[in-house]
Structures are given as C-alpha cells and as structure tokens.
Amino acid sequence: MTDLLPELTPREIAPPKGKLGVLTPGLGAVSSTFIAGVLAARTLGEPPIGSISQMAHIRLGRREEDRNPLIREFVPLASLDDLVFGGWDPISPNALEAATTAGVLDNRDLGAISSELEGIVAMDAVFDQQWVSRLEGTRVKQLASKADQAAALIDDIERFRTENECDRLVMVWCGSTEAYQEPSAVHETVAAFEQGLIDNDDNISPSQIYAYASLMADVPFANGAPNLSVDLPCMLELAKVRNVPLAGKDFKTGQTLMKTLLAPGLKARMLGLEGWYSTNILGNRDGEVLDAPENFKTKESSKLGVLGTILQPEVYPELYGDIEHVVRINYYKPRGDNKEGWDAVDIFGWMGYQMQIKIDFLCRDSILAAPIVLDLALFMDLAARAGEHGVQEWLSFYFKAPQGAADSLDPEHDLFIQQTKLKNTLREWMGESPVTHSEAG
Numbered sequence: 001m002t003d004l005l006p007e008l009t010p011r012e013i014a015p016p017k018g019k020l021g022v023l024t025p026g027l028g029a030v031s032s033t034f035i036a037g038v039l040a041a042r043t044l045g046e047p048p049i050g051s052i053s054q055m056a057h058i059r060l061g062r063r064e065e066d067r068n069p070l071i072r073e074f075v076p077l078a079s080l081d082d083l084v085f086g087g088w089d090p091i092s093p094n095a096l097e098a099a100t101t102a103g104v105l106d107n108r109d110l111g112a113i114s115s116e117l118e119g120i121v122a123m124d125a126v127f128d129q130q131w132v133s134r135l136e137g138t139r140v141k142q143l144a145s146k147a148d149q150a151a152a153l154i155d156d157i158e159r160f161r162t163e164n165e166c167d168r169l170v171m172v173w174c175g176s177t178e179a180y181q182e183p184s185a186v187h188e189t190v191a192a193f194e195q196g197l198i199d200n201d202d203n204i205s206p207s208q209i210y211a212y213a214s215l216m217a218d219v220p221f222a223n224g225a226p227n228l229s230v231d232l233p234c235m236l237e238l239a240k241v242r243n244v245p246l247a248g249k250d251f252k253t254g255q256t257l258m259k260t261l262l263a264p265g266l267k268a269r270m271l272g273l274e275g276w277y278s279t280n281i282l283g284n285r286d287g288e289v290l291d292a293p294e295n296f297k298t299k300e301s302s303k304l305g306v307l308g309t310i311l312q313p314e315v316y317p318e319l320y321g322d323i324e325h326v327v328r329i330n331y332y333k334p335r336g337d338n339k340e341g342w343d344a345v346d347i348f349g350w351m352g353y354q355m356q357i358k359i360d361f362l363c364r365d366s367i368l369a370a371p372i373v374l375d376l377a378l379f380m381d382l383a384a385r386a387g388e389h390g391v392q393e394w395l396s397f398y399f400k401a402p403q404g405a406a407d408s409l410d411p412e413h414d415l416f417i418q419q420t421k422l423k424n425t426l427r428e429w430m431g432e433s434p435v436t437h438s439e440a441g
C-alpha cells in the first residue's frame, strides 16, 4: 500500500468564457421544462434538483484527504447564467406556449419567468409527417430538397450564434420519437449521406438532417430520443472529420431508470430473474406519438436492451438465461405528463423459490428528463473544450440505449458503473487519480 496516489497530467481544457447556446430540436414538454427550470434557478434561486453537474459532489484522492468539492466547482463548466436557449418545433410557437400545452409545470411556477419563456421563439422545423404520423406540423420549412433543409438549419444555427453572441453552442434532440428504421446504404459514409440529401433519399429522417447540420456547424450533438440519428457510421465519420463530440441515445428516465437501479442490485446478490413485465400509461404528446406502432417500435427496442447488458445471461445462464421481458406503452389522455409505470418482476432465490416485486411509479417524465438535458448540454460543451470528438461513452449514465465508443464492445447499462465512469473521467481530465474504493483508499 502506497501513501500517495500517482500524479496524473491534467488535460488542457479551454475556459468556458462567454455564452453557451443550447439548441433543442423539439420545443415540447422536456425542453420547455428544462428551460423553465434553468430560468427559475437563476432568477428565483430554485435548486436544480436531479442535476449531477450542479448538485453532486465528487470525492478526490484518498478518503482521509477529505476533498469533496461540487462537480461544478471542480471542472470548468459553463455557468447557468451564461446559457441562452433556442429551438425548432413544427407546432409550438415559443417556450411559454410549449410549457403551457405540456402542462408539466403549474402556472404559478411559470408566472415569474413567462416573458423570458415567451421570448424563446421556435424556428421553423425540418419536419416530415412520414416519420411522426400523429403530428400535423404547421411551422415547417417549405423546402422540398433535404440538402436545402440541411443548409437552412446550418443558417439558423449561425444566425442564432451571431444574434445571441454565443461563444459556443450545443444541440440536444428533444423532438418526437421518429418511426422505426434500420440503417441503410445512405448512412454508410458521409459521401453517401450527402448524395442522399441531394437525392431526397427516403431513408434520411429529419433528426438525421439536424444531426448532420449540427456536426457540420461544429456543434456537439446529443440525442434524447431512441430514433437513429448520430448512431450511424456516416455521423461517426463526420464527427471525426469535424472533431465534434456526440452522444446518445434516449434519456434514461422513468421506468428504465428504475430498471437500471434495481437490476444491478438483483445481480449483485446473485438472485435470479424469470420475467419483467413493464407497462405504462401516459397522456402527453410523446404518449400520443408513441401510440403509433412504428414509433413505439423505436422506443421498444431501446427499452428492451437494458436488462441483457446488465444481467449478462451469457455469463449467468442459470440466473438470467431465460428472461421474459415485455414493455408496453399505452396512450391515456387523462394522465397527461404524469406517467404511471407498473412493473411486475418475477425473481427467484435459494433453491429456486419464486418471489415477486411490484413497482408502481407515479413519475413525472419531464421532471426527470429536464436535469438530464442540462447536464448533457454542460458536459458536451466541456468535452468539446477538452478536445474530445466522437462518442462520449462516459455520458452513458444519461441514456437508455447508450452509444459505445468502440464498435465491438457493449457500453455499460448499470447506472452505478456508469456513474463511476462519469466521475472517473472527470477526475482523469483534471489530473486526479480514479477512485477505486479498494482497501488502499
């Protein structure tokens, strides 16, 4: 046992000077709740509950050193005061209207910040109903060519940057979940994708046009929905060429958050799992979109991947080799954004005896998602200033279907391993040793 941990060289990280613009394609429940929460934090002093970047501490060095700063005091993050917001939406005219329609926040919480919210006016969207059958878009760019749509988004980005005097920008997709799709030839290379934009290839979805525009404008892009956007070879190539970070996909909230809390616990105790039946009722616009089978299929595949990676059935066939995993989402209008998620979990223990766990989570989806948008915006900006590009696997913590940095390796789904990875990455970038929790320290 040594007394001193090895000295590491810190990364060169550019300071977060000036304003950081946060652009969200989709000005709906999640993005309006995120923006309102940041405005409330800086004007009314509301604590940003659920935000790791703002509220969590990080232990440094050995336990007896008693160094435990706030993450935001340890790493050079943009301050909440320096954030400016923009977005695109085919329906919502501005963030106030989006928040009022979503009905997540009470009018009394919107009152003091309503004029600021109203001033965040949605730009016309690149939208195609073929990908979101349940929505009728009216505030849409009237450009037939996908290449022109991409160019128009790049113009929007640059105009926003100039008008708001932003030093840097990040983009977080908060738009509706698009219809299910498998990658195809047009997604293989940047050249094929750009030709596809010119040819109006049917396989290119709106979210991919935003992702392309973002990377071309050197703006880091994170995908909060489960549809294909930056998890495509052409986008990985583009991120490398442009030296821009990306991350995805599908914010880890609600039922999947519970699953990634509970499943690692069952596995840690070597308890078996026979089946996990998850069902949800929700009545917001997201629920309405997901009521269409082609859009639900996109969500389902992102939700189903979680258990296999955590429980490793190939390593523990007698415990997890034959799990029945079912996920359902039902649109039920009266429930609004206050989703109800039920889980029936059938487990077994010593000598194979069966037990059951029931979860009834009365959750508020956007309340759980909003701090994730904030953290992703701040951490993606940090990554860019630290010279990172490509997949930011250390941000897997925030995603249901995290993108792996290496093609051959599955990213971690266990929330606690993801948390360790996130914190150790920050420690390493700042020249601090990773914390291993061994007897030595």
Ligand SMILES: NC(=O)c1ccc[n+]([C@@H]2O[C@H](COP(=O)([O-])OP(=O)(O)OC[C@H]3O[C@@H](n4cnc5c(N)ncnc54)[C@H](O)[C@@H]3O)[C@@H](O)[C@H]2O)c1
Pocket: 025, 026, 027, 028, 029, 030, 031, 088, 089, 090, 091, 092, 102, 125, 126, 127, 128, 132, 135, 173, 174, 175, 176, 177, 178, 206, 207, 224, 225, 226, 250, 251, 252, 253, 254, 284, 285, 286, 289, 365, 366, 368, 369
């Ligand atoms: N709320 C959560 O906890 C959570 C968790 C994981 C993922 N998500 C995903 O995040 C996304 C946003 O969720 P939400 O609850 O805010 O949904 P929402 O329906 O309230 O907002 C989505 C907005 O995107 C807009 N939109 C659709 N297509 C667009 C396009 N091409 N360009 C720009 N805007 C477009 C819609 O008009 C809508 O206003 C959804 O895809 C959802 O599945 C949400």
